[in-house]
Amino acid sequence: MAKTLLQAQDIHKQYRRLQVLRGASLTIHPGEIVGLVGENGSGKSTFMNILVGLLRQDGGSVQVNCQYAYCPQEPQVFDGLTMKENLTYFSAAYGLSAEEGLARGEALLERLNCRKFENQSAGQLSGGTRQKLNLIISLLCEPDLLFLDEPYQGFDYESYLIFLDLVKEMAEAGRSALVISHMVHDHHKLSRVYKMQEGRAVHD
Amino acid sequence: MTSQPKSIGDARPASRLFTSLQMQAREYRDRGMLLLIVTLLPVVFFAASFYSSPTGGRLAAIEVPELNGTAEVQIEPRETWSMGIGILGVAWGVSTIAFFSVMGNLQRDRRLILSGYRSWEILLARLGILIGASMPLAVAGMIPYTLVTNSNHPEVVWLANFTGGLIAAGFGLLVGTLLPRPTEGMLIVILVTGIGLALNGDAARFFFLYQPIQLLISGRLATDPSILPFVGGSLAMATAFLVPAMFLWWQRMRIAR
Numbered sequence: 001m002a003k004t005l006l007q008a009q010d011i012h013k014q015y016r017r018l019q020v021l022r023g024a025s026l027t028i029h030p031g032e033i034v035g036l037v038g039e040n041g042s043g044k045s046t047f048m049n050i051l052v053g054l055l056r057q058d059g060g061s062v063q064v065n066c067q068y069a070y071c072p073q074e075p076q077v078f079d080g081l082t083m084k085e086n087l088t089y090f091s092a093a094y095g096l097s098a099e100e101g102l103a104r105g106e107a108l109l110e111r112l113n114c115r116k117f118e119n120q121s122a123g124q125l126s127g128g129t130r131q132k133l134n135l136i137i138s139l140l141c142e143p144d145l146l147f148l149d150e151p152y153q154g155f156d157y158e159s160y161l162i163f164l165d166l167v168k169e170m171a172e173a174g175r176s177a178l179v180i181s182h183m184v185h186d187h188h189k190l191s192r193v194y195k196m197q198e199g200r201a202v203h204d
Numbered sequence: 205m206t207s208q209p210k211s212i213g214d215a216r217p218a219s220r221l222f223t224s225l226q227m228q229a230r231e232y233r234d235r236g237m238l239l240l241i242v243t244l245l246p247v248v249f250f251a252a253s254f255y256s257s258p259t260g261g262r263l264a265a266i267e268v269p270e271l272n273g274t275a276e277v278q279i280e281p282r283e284t285w286s287m288g289i290g291i292l293g294v295a296w297g298v299s300t301i302a303f304f305s306v307m308g309n310l311q312r313d314r315r316l317i318l319s320g321y322r323s324w325e326i327l328l329a330r331l332g333i334l335i336g337a338s339m340p341l342a343v344a345g346m347i348p349y350t351l352v353t354n355s356n357h358p359e360v361v362w363l364a365n366f367t368g369g370l371i372a373a374g375f376g377l378l379v380g381t382l383l384p385r386p387t388e389g390m391l392i393v394i395l396v397t398g399i400g401l402a403l404n405g406d407a408a409r410f411f412f413l414y415q416p417i418q419l420l421i422s423g424r425l426a427t428d429p430s431i432l433p434f435v436g437g438s439l440a441m442a443t444a445f446l447v448p449a450m451f452l453w454w455q456r457m458r459i460a461r
Contacts, residue, residue: 053318053459069319076315080231092223093319121234141319 012059022199038196066144075134079123224329246293246345257282288417295372302376338369360423367438368416374445
């Protein structure tokens with residue numbers, strides 16, 4: 001039986017009187033790129049926040065058996081720091097040396113066509129470029145499992161295609177991702193898709 | 205549940221702490237206006253109070269803490285009004301910086317922790333920045349007392365402003381973790397610091413900056429200033445703010461696994 005990177009079982013979450021998750025379950029294996037889709041307010045981000053550890057579930061269990069990283073929907077970057085400084089700061093968080101982190105970061109900046117902005121403050125970047133920085137930060141540590149909450153908002157089409165290539169390369173290297181996505185037309189690029197329905201993640 | 209391994213590479217905690225200190229300091233690089241305002245504040249507070257108070261008239265008596273007991277010193281009435289005002293300015297400035305350093309970074313700090321930072325590393329670096337900011341701000345608070353009025357011990361006046369800044373750092377962090385919304389939080393900082401302007405007599409003893417203000421009075425007017433009791437009291441007050449602030453911050457930053 002294949003190793004399981006993530007196993008979430010019977011997750012429940014309630015905000016005051018609003019029951020958002022009613023027994024959501026999900027499993028991810030190495031090399032899988034799994035999509036999580038659903039209408040606005042269906043509980044996708046709540047479910048991901050629980051899987052990542054940012055929220056505590058009311059019931060159920062989450063088991064993560066690998067190193068993981070998270071790319072939030074809203075770019076969480078330091079506006080007063082340049083792109084390179086942001087990469088250095090998060091490299092330190094991942095336990096990478098500044099040199100190694102910057103080398104990986106600069107390669108990704110190059111790949112996503114934004115290296116020319118590397119010395120600009122994140123607060124001065126366009127929305128799309130900030131989102132690229134947000135994504136690059138989560139890719140820095142080359143995690144076994146990457147949680148992506150609508151990571152390409154504000155991307156132009158070319159950048160979106162580069163993103164898809166990056167994800168494909170991850171899968172080929174045996175690494176995995178869980179992607180919250182609205183890109184229904186690209187579902188064939190995913191290993192599996194779960195749809196959030198009535199608080200459960202249903203295999204689409 | 206299994207735990208997220210906290211570190212992928214082999215960078216040492218000391219290196220991470222230094223990086224956090226460096227990056228938090230660099231974040232103030234483009235905030236020259238904020239730093240100018242908080243530096244000028246103690247001077248402006250003092251000048252406004254000193255020059256708008258009545259001049260001349262009968263001298264006023266003030267209790268001055270000396271190393272061995274207290275002494276009564278006669279000073280111009282307007283000097284009594286402006287006595288603790290520089291500390292209030294320093295405190296307002298430092299608590300504002302502390303408040304925004306916590307409030308503005310809650311989500312980003314959490315991402316850093318999720319990525320492998322220990323919460324204490326970020327907080328220790330932040331305290332380092334705030335202590336570092338208190339030092340030059342205390343100089344700004346000291347300037348009026350050495351230029352406009354005479355201080356017997358300017359270094360004690362500086363120490364008073366600095367300890368006032370330390371208390372304010374704890375206060376600002378506590379407000380930032382309790383009320384992480386800019387409007388509500390800043391109103392609390394303004395309200396509480398502003399109360400200090402209205403306090404007189406015995407009621408002033410209950411104000412959180414009472415100890416550094418007494419240290420300042422002693423440094424300005426005493427022959428042999430009383431230092432240790434007020435420094436000790438100030439550190440105790442700073443700790444009283446910092447401990448719950450750190451606990452609340454840790455609670456907010458906690459990752460579920």
